[in-house]
Amino acid sequence: MQQGSVDAFGAPVSADTLKRYSGGAITVNSTQAITGTVSNDSASQVVTGNNAITGDAFSSASGLPSVIQNSGNNVLIQNGVIVNVEMKP
Structure with missing residues (x-):
């Protein structure tokens, strides 16, 4: 096994190769x-x-x-989280 590789994934690619596949300036x-x-x-x-x-x-x-608190009655509590992850080489 090469240094830095993970079984079943193969050898890692270079930072220059990753740059070509970057999401760039896409707005989410x-x-x-x-x-x-x-x-x-x-x-x-x-x-x-x-x-x-x-x-x-x-x-x-x-x-x-996340914290949601309620001390009342007949209350509908809804919570949503959206996480956008940007990975840079």
Whole structure:
């Protein structure tokens, strides 16, 4: 096995070769349609709680942490994340 190669992928290509396949100046437009609805709901004799995030809540976090909090009733929570990754040689 050559230095820098990975089994089943073969030898790596040079930076000059990668430059020819670069996305260049392409503009990425990402759209996310979140279309949930809440209707005809009711809540009676309910107690809501408290939400708290402590100082070390994200101390071991990695990646793209997301926090969604709710202390109400009959709530639709929708969350979407779009991640565009650009790789340069």
